[in-house]
Amino acid sequence: MALGVAGVAAVLLAAAFAGTTADTDADDVTALNTFYTTLNSPSQLTNWVSQNGDPCGRSWLGITCFGSRVIAIKVPGMGLKGTLGYNMNLLTALSELDVSDNNLGGSDIPYNLPPNLERLNLEKNSFTGTLPYSVSQMAALKYLNLGHNQLSDINVMFNQLTNVTTLDLSYNSFSGTLPESFNSLTSLSSLYLQNNQFTGTIDVLADLPLTDLNVANNQFSGSIPDKLKSINNLQISGNSFSNSPAPAPAAPPPLRPSPTGVPSHSNKSPSSGGGTDNGGGGAVGSTNGGHRSSKVGGGIVAGIVIALVVVGALVAFFVIKRKSMRRQPGGDLEKNEHLSPLASGKIKQLRPMRSVSLSPTGKERMQKTLSMNLKPPSKIDLHKSFDENEPTSKPVTKEINLSSIRATVYTVADLQVATESFSADNLIGEGSFARVYRAQLPNMKVLAVKKINFSSLPNHPSEFFIELVANISKLNHPNLSVLDGYCSEHGQCLLAYEFYKNGSLHDFLHISDGYSKPLSWNSRVKIALGSARALEYLHETCSPSMIHKNFKSSNILLDDELNPHISDCGFADLIPNQEFQESDDNSGYRAPEVTMSGQHSLKSDIYSFGVVMLELLTGRKAFDSSQPRSQQSLVRWATPQLHDIDSLDQMVDPALEGLYPSKSLSRFADAIALCVQPEPEFRPPMSEVVQSLVRLVQRSGIGTALSGEGHSCRFEESGDYTF
Template sequence: MDMLRVRMSSLLVVSLMVISSLPCSQGYTDEQDVFAINTLYVSLGAPLLPGWRIGGDPCLEAWQGVQCVNSNITAIILNAANLGGQLTNALGNFTSMITIDLSGNHIGGSIPENLPPTLRKFFLAGNQLNGSIPSSLSNLTLLTDMSLTNNILQGELPDAFQTLTGLVNLDLSFNNLSGKLPPSMASLLSLNTLHVQNNHISGTLNVLQDLPLGDLNVENNLFSGPIPQKLLTIPNFKKDGNPFNISSPPSPAPASSSLPPPGAPSSEASSSQNPEPPAKNRNSSTIRFIIYSAIAVASLFVALLLILVCVAKCPKTQKVELGRPKVPVDNEKLISQNNDSGRDVAKSNAEKEKEDEINKTMRGLHAMPSLDANVTENSGVPSDKIQTVTPEKQSPVSSFSIATLQQYTDSFGEENLISNVKLGKVYLAELSDGKLLTVLNIDNADSAMPTDEFLELVSILSGLRHPNVLELVGYCAEFGQRLLVYNHFSRRTLHDILHGGDNIKKKLSWNARVHIALGAARALEYLHEGCQSPVIHENFESACILVDDGLEIRISECGLAPLMVSDSAAQVRARSSYGAPEVSDSGSCTDKSDVYSFGVVMLELLTGHKPYDRSRPREEWHLVRWASSQLYDINALSRMVDTSIDGKFPMKSLSWFADIINRCIQQEPEFRPPMSQVVQDLSRMIEDARTNASTISSSSSEGEAKASEQL
């Protein structure tokens, strides 16, 4: 007890000393987010984390594990960081929090009632959390993924799932949860993965029978009664170690030598797994817990008071928007600036050395012509120029300044905005000679990838040269920004055509769709098998397929997976309707995962449906699940074809197309074909179409006719 008091007193003193040194200055990060993260820092025991300090500016100073969009904190990812302490209701003060991942630490206490309502991913696996799961979970209406596995949580599950209709993955395994599955779990209409194994949950599984589950694990619980027939069709259903009412005895739970009779909890098993401590020890533990909690609450209260006092006295200063630094775009003004000071602002010494090293290595190789006749090489101009950087043994790319790109994109104006993608925003840039470029402005890039790694990635991307891959021609790494510049191909994507009401959809005849599928397949084949080092796309979908007026295509976002931060690109794909099943299990993506995503895109071309569309009848919400069982039924297959084709397709070609889709969307990756095989099969389809051209309607439009000629 004395040691506990000393430890808590030390924490209180340290907290007060750190908070008292809080500088009274208004930073870049949102004030409410600063308050929330400082409170979290204190409640976790002020751990030694790079960049973290009371009174600091998390977004401006790039604190370890903290991610921001503009001035708002959107993610805290500190898994396996040896954190202790506990969480408090101050978590609910974050204004734009999307991801909290504190897995694999030593955090105790209970899960706070007050959580950020904007939260989408909540991972607290592998800690020492106790108490029950709060009913305020129902406030997290945007939640898609939650893992609380391997803690000491107890009590019944709250009946709070009715609003979590977007929840895809839920893991509550390896806890001490009890009671029955609440009725509100029937509202989890997007739930794909549910793990509740190794708890003490009882009752039946009836509430789960109408959910779109693909992975269900209820092993080693106290579930009873008959298993609903619908659950037996789930591809990955694990149920051993429960007293279900079935014809043959279930497999025994590993931790128990005997099973209770059906419908009755096993008190013997429960007592052996969770032995009750003597009354004296329980009383002593209760007293220690009360004292510990009181000291912690007092420490936190004093800390919060000091923060509030300091914030109230802080002078207000103007915020600076990091995502778009205020750089002059007038060339003459930039040229007249002092060269040394300009370079000091634009680049750190490390950045300059890295770019100088690349320039030296690549000097002497043939450089591409200047993209703008008005931009000339001048060593005295610090930023408003395009430096030619030629990666070794690869095609040259150019280094653009922020000022130049601002000038070409009308200061990244809304009129030049083409689209929003997972990595950031895409803008149209027009050079003075009329040449068009596409600029990808990557969000939160400064904290995501150091400059040297970014330049290495640029070097790799510059080597991707294929008729169906969007061509990189430049980049920008000034002022902590990360921008990639491509030759402009089209504003329109396949997703826009199929699902955006674009009139060009009427041009998408059967031949045109096969033509688009073949072009995309050739691009993926090149990435997987034609590059010196294989490139996995990891985010392949119809929105990545650019389509011009002649129905030619280019694939965008190739090789950009290393730029995906947050809790990894794999988790983005895991909750995506294009993601392969194994991605949510392994957390990694392979070439076979790309093949699965390609199969989903082929299904879009076939049906005209989105991969996930709740506006359709319930059985058609998930395109793969709805369509996969009908691909070998020729009558059902004919009814699935996009109505805009007007029935103008050869049945043999349709059947062949469906067969390729079926092989691409196999659940097991080893059963999916390589993209080279897909290209070969589609090419055979085209050859067959040429010999049976009379079965194809001759009433196609000009763009359709072009596609038919290639088929």
């Protein structure tokens, strides 16, 4: 009988134990196992394990649960090293994460943070680089502390963070102006920005309900908004703020009897004697005398005021007249008195034209532009204000100074000779709005000349083209195709680019010439990273952001060392959205929302980039009608297999012959999966993609260590990555 009882007890105990092992949600266990591993399995985290386990049932140190879900991780000051797990987004019930005062980081904050956090405290660690964009999606967030790290970029839109009450970015390396989206932090009461390198003004903070604000030791300038001056705990030292705005003139004091005042009956007091009948003549005489002295005092004040007004008017008159003289070429005071702007009412005629000093090269360039169909020869008015009938607004024009365009001006004759009259033999590419020809100049320099279809340009095509050239010439990144020169005369719109003899990535991957070797895995990673940096530059460095709209492998050109150079940058406004959409060449690269609406965005560029990464991975075309129907769309065929290691190996381009690191392949696939998500809001910004590829290079041992700066416009000083 006793044995039976013991057996039952053992069964119940086992059942209880089995029940506790299942207490914690499986996703939460997976995320915490990964987190423990990335922390290098520290012994101080008692009861934690790297595989399976039961955080809720076994009371893991610092873990708080509600039911089967982990709702809080609080392990501050534990001497932890390593970083956060890469799959912490699985912790969907987590409301608080506090790992402050440890030694975590040495790299970027991972992108996949728990999505529903209310409190996130990463203070006093060693995180570097960019604040991940995924923070933008944490609508429940109330407390965010990133102080005392080494972060340098804010890649967060704060529009959805309307519940945040405390934000601490202090003691980092943030620079640049404060994000405009700060004005969406409508619940923010405490903001700490001290000891960074922020610049610009703090005007964006003016309407926030702040009670504590510390912006000390930055590089802020401008004036402190009046609304912020009333904050009780305001610290602003160590900046370059100008003097506060001058206070409004104080209201004049109420009138009262005085030797210099002008008394009124309402201001009389019993002591003046004016309010009784018993003062006799003395009283009357006293009142009259006071009245006379008041008149004298009032006259003096009035005289001073009038004198000041007259002097001010004279000064203003002569200043305006002197300016009007300067605006008249060769004019002097006597000859131009009748042209005073105030007298003639011809202010607009007297506005000066800005002169341009030209170098000999610039003068030669300007002489060439005189033959172009432009108005006027030196500047072009491109845009007028939307409301020209508004009486208080003057026409707003955008003027482009041709001599400021950093590109050579070619004549049509120059390029006709170089392309042998644009012969078919020199045709190297053709798109929906242009043909591209190989051109060889007399000095043996080879260019790729893009001949734009004139009918593709909007109204005033010459003006639009010059604006296009001006914008393209400002782009400066080692992974963009280099604009060498342009030509706009006799109805021709021509752009001359540096020629890249290895052609496009599309041709390298999909068209075999029998001579070129297949791209190695290292070269493919190199091309992906360089292309990602180019898109990052367009999206996050250019102001305003520039959408490519036509990103595909045929627009990635490869130089002698297989460095990528993105072409067709700056052409997004050249052709309407639907014309891009109708092109069969683009069908495999179009994001779902573009197919639905025809509208492109930064996020649709990221989708297209993910498709190019799939091309690099598989060696397949983005859309291939020769494949079975289920495999024609590369994204539809490949996406379900990206997280299955066995399927992934089967997807890899056979031309690689298995020569690739498996871990590198897996991380490459992870980046692709993020980019080609059907919902645009879940695709990471390009800076996040760049970081993931940099980490891939660093961790896979396939290249030298690279810095992961979020807004980099340059390679390392060597000009290339070594693989």
